[in-house]
Amino acid sequence: MNKEQLKEKIAGRYAGRCEILDHSPRRIYVTIDKKEARDVASFFFQELGARLSICTGLETSHNFEFLYHFSFDEIGLTVTVRAILGKANPEIESIKDIIPAAEWIEYENNELLGIDFIGNPRKRRFILAEDWPDGVYPLRKNGEEHNG
Amino acid sequence: MVKEKFIPLGPYHPLLEEPEFFKLYVEEETIIDAELRIGYNHRGIEKMGESKTFDQVPFLVERICGICSTSHPLAFVLAVEDLAQIQVPERAQYIRTIMAEMERIHSHLLWVGLAGHFLGYNTVFMWAWKAREPLLDTCELMTGNRNHYAMMKIGGVRRDFQPQKLETLKEVLSEIEKFTTMITHAVIDDPVFHARTKGVGVLTKQDAIEMGVVGPVARASGLAIDVRKNQPYAAYDRITWNVITQESGCVFAKAAVRLLEIIESIKIIRQCIKNIPKGEIEIEVREIPAGEGIGLAEAPRGEVFHYVRSNGSNYPERLKIRAPSYMNIASFKRTVIGEKIADAALITAAVDPCYCCTERMGVINKQTNQVMLDGSELVRLSQLKTEEVRKKLKCT
Incomplete structure (x- = not known):
């Protein structure tokens, strides 16, 4: 499989429902609907044999984004799958039963950014201190106002 | 009835890239479950990065880890260079490669020494650290610092390497090569080392894939992944070298991968010194456009993202x-369950997450919360086991 074939496979699976950006020789960005997240996980990890490098959660001025960075080591390619989440109630389905490595990644994003992962509720503190206030998420852009 | 007990393992030390805390549930001598808690040393570096300029961030991320103080800034500048599509001068690419490999050698030597200590081979510990010391001095000679080199910048490197300093590096490498070859043979020929590490703490290939492990841990389980080969950065694609893999996934395999990688790193640096071109070491970068970028570098412990x-x-x-x-x-949960307490320190050590935390490991009675065994006691247990194995094998 080479880069072009991979792009075709992705475009075929999510025909009309994804946007593919060929950023540079080793980087592709794919934007999908967040409802496809679990399908993306099984398609990339189980069918295409990609490795989940890490996920990035981030807040922009309009919304939240959750990015899955998949690494195709054999062809030296990093494919980032982007799901856009709502500003008011950011949530997305968990993929931890499909990719076990995602369990802690989801805990981390839940705790630091307040994204809810349906099917992977965090039972206790994972990164922040035990006495950190509930509902305050340090990586959010309005985090500063809670610092005082 | 057996009382439920757990071993707290951690938290972390400021020197390392990530804090961690393991809770090992034990039944008699056997570990039956493990839990993880991280964040004891969470410094909010990602958030801090948002309040630093692009030129300041390399200094910040350099301080994530005292060992990987090339890998983190390198991954960051690669990310920005990917974002802005910046081409770095050829000489800078070679300097980046030399720096990254020096870091790998001193990190792996540190590991060899500590693994020796855990096994009760304190001679190995002292020898390995003795061999490592001249390399750190050479780092200081070439960059001004033993750690936190401040070499990486967007568009190149901050400091050039003078030819006579590269000659010093070559001499130091010859000594390290002799030591590594000697120690590798000693390890391969030692029946006690075999007995303590072979088949212990096995991470199967399937587990390695599911947990997404990287670096020597993945390579010891038969996954030939290495950013330097898969997505070559710096000068790695101009150089001949091998990715070291082992199939068994046990502690022995992880040790073998690291020892053999030292030899490969020496090969890489020698070729870099031979082929390094003359010229500029940086280009001027005036502004960073809007966009996104990903930088990957192979640190001594695996892929930095x-x-x-x-x-x-x-x-x-x-x-x-x-x-x-x-x-x-994360793979620790798959390797440690079913193993003995005396092997726990060694299995943690094989992942190479942090040694300082294993120093603070202790067995606590859940009912009374009383410390029954502390870190030094666990190391002693491990050393005692080596002693017993040695007697059983009748070698002194």
């Missing part, structure tokens, strides 16, 4: 950092 989002200002809008141990530590 940096994601940078820019909105066109001087500051990153988001900086995401994933150090290799974040993935590797």
